[in-house]
Structure formats: C-alpha cells, structure tokens
Amino acid sequence: MINFTNLDRQNLRQYGRADEAGEPAIECRSVSCRRPGSTVRTLNGLSLTVRRGEWVCLAGRNGSGKSTLIRLIAGLLNADEGEIRIDGEPLDPRSIPRIRGKIGMLFSEPDDQFVGLTVADDIAFGLENIGLSREEMEARISRYAELLGIGHLLDRHPAAMSGGQKQLAAMAAVLAMEPSILLLDEAGSMLDDRARTHFRAIVNRLRSTGTYTIVSVTHDAEEMLLADRLVLVSEGRVLAEGEPERLLADEHLLAKCRISPPFALAFCRELARHGWPIGLHADERKAVDALWASLLSKSPPGFGTEIG
Ligand SMILES: Nc1ncnc2c1ncn2[C@@H]1O[C@H](COP(=O)(O)OP(=O)(O)OP(=O)(O)O)[C@@H](O)[C@H]1O
Ligand SMILES: [Mg+2]
Secondary structure, three states: OOOOHHHHHOOOOOOOOHHHOOOEEEEEEEEEEOOOOOOOOOEEEEEEEEEOOOEEEEEOOOOOOHHHHHHHHOOOOOOOEEEEEEOOEEOOOOOHHHHHOOEEEEOOOHHHHOOOOOHHHHHHHHHHHOOOOHHHHHHHHHHHHHHHOOHHHOOOOHHHOOHHHHHHHHHHHHHHOOOOEEEEEOOOOOOOHHHHHHHHHHHHHHHHOOOOEEEEEOOOHHHHHHOOEEEEEEOOEEEEEEOHHHHHOOHHHHHHHOOOOOHHHHHHHHHHHOOOOOOOOOOHHHHHHHHHHHHHHOOOOOOHHHHO
16 A cells, blocks of 8 residues: 655645635636647637646546647647636746646656656656756655655666556656646556555545645546546536536436446445435445445345344
8 A cells, every 4th residue: 555654744845825725726718629630629618717726527428628628728739719827827828838837747648758768767857857956856756656656666667567557657757846736637547446546545645735736537436536526528518517426426417428427326326226225325435324324224125034
C-alpha cells in the first residue's frame, strides 16, 4: 500500500490564501471548437467553472468532447468561440506560456510523455527546466516516486516498463512539478485493479491537501464517486452536473453516457429486484450500513425461518 504519511509531512505549497478558497480556477464560457476536417462542432457552447481546490470528474461516451475540453483548458487547442480563464486570466497566446506553468497534464498514453532515458531522468527533466537546486530535485524525485510506489523503477528505461508502470511514472513526473491545476485524461486507464485503487487514493489525497484543482476524465464510476462534482458531457455540452452519488443513481443519464454504475449501486438494485430493498446507495460503506440495518430490523425474504 502507498503510505501517505510522508506526503503529510511535506510542507506542500498551499495554493492561494484562505480567503481565496473557492475562487474559480478554471472558467470555460460558452466554448465552441471544431476539430480539423470535422463538419460538426466538437464542443458546442460548453460552459464550466471549476473552483480552487475542487476535484471535478468529466465523464461521457466516446467522442463526446472530454479530451478536446482538456486540451483547450491546457492551451493545446484554440477555441473558435467563447473564452477560457485560468485563475481569472484569459487564455490567449500571450498568457499561455505563463499559465502552462501552473498546469500539470496527463494523458492515457504514457509513451507520449517520456523524454528521459530513465524514470529518474524523466522526472528530473522538468525540474531542471524550472531551475531547482540538485538537492531539491533529488528530494522531489524520491518524494513523488515513493508516493506513486515506483521507487524501484527509477533506473528503468521506459521501454522496459508496462503501460501501467509508465502511467505511474508519468504521474510522478507531473506531480514533481507541483502544479496547482491537474488535468488527468484517463491517466489511470492502464492500471490493474490494485494500482487503480491506489491511483484513486492518491488523487483523493491530493485533493484533501487543498493545494490542487483537479479535473479528471474517466469511465470509472468508483473514481467519479470520490470527486467533489461529476460533470457529464454529451455532444460537446454539459448534459448534467452535480453530486456524483446523485447523478450515478440516475439510470437514464448513465445509459445516455454509457457509464456502468458503481458496484454498490448495482448490488442494491439487484437486492431490490430479489425483493430485498435497502435503498439505493452508490457508496459502498452506506450500502453495507443499510444492509446491516435491514438485516437487524427484519429477516430478509426467504431466510425468515433460518435467521428469525
Ligand atoms: N485530432 C483530431 N482531429 C480531428 N477530429 C478529432 C481529433 N481528435 C478528436 N476528434 C473528434 O472530436 C470529437 C471529440 O473527440 P474527443 O477526443 O474530445 O472525445 P472524448 O470524449 O475524449 O472521447 P473518448 O472517451 O473516446 O476519449 C470526436 O468526434 C473525434 O472524432
Ligand atoms: Mg478522450
């Protein structure tokens, strides 16, 4: 398991003053964008505000425009219409170099992000560019490699690592830059179950430091549940947004966005279908509590004589 105590001990740079908490970090105002060769708009008047310290999950079916939105926010694509502001500053060719320094971005394809010959080189590359001392560089390399559980891979060549290991290494390189805004576009898609659980825990822990504003794109409902807000994107617009647990309980929305429900919710529905309703709970803890309450209050159907 990844141990967070070292991260807790780090005096992580707090982003903004306390009285600035909740200010918009990312504002997309009626943004439209057409990709080259396309006759239709990929983003179609999309508006979205993400506040400082907030973790927003973007979800939606393939081709709905999530990656396009992430690339626009990172200044890698230009909007045809509308405006994007980062920390209140409009994103334009003059401001992009400065704003990029605040943003850490991870894609699902880690091969595109490696520049070093080893993982350690790769993490060091970005740090050299911001002029850190050797001691601070080494401290950051070991701090973030440990956080991601890849300390044993620091001397490894990227070609000698699995896709999941590369994703963790790419995450370490991005976090080592200590950006205030993290854009994660299916950044944990190659991870196995255990590594993905760790990945979610890391993002969750980063959010709880209050230092990062996080936008993550995912098809993983368990990740969506952890976020502060879920934004469902469809045909280049925001279809729905709000508390993840509430949105994930809406079967029609999930079908429209082709999202599989979280395990606990599917379990509750299956119980209800068998005549044992315990309410709908997307959160596993709440589902277990409701199950216990139901078990203690009455005998479940079909088990009456044995238990009662
Ligand atoms: N480089 C490109 N050139 C032209 N069209 C593109 C390009 N990248 C994406 N598109 C088109 O833009 C639309 C939105 O793509 P985008 O990658 O933003 O979707 P997405 O929501 O991220 O999908 P996925 O879940 O598959 O990653 C799609 O119709 C896609 O075909
Ligand atoms: Mg995408």
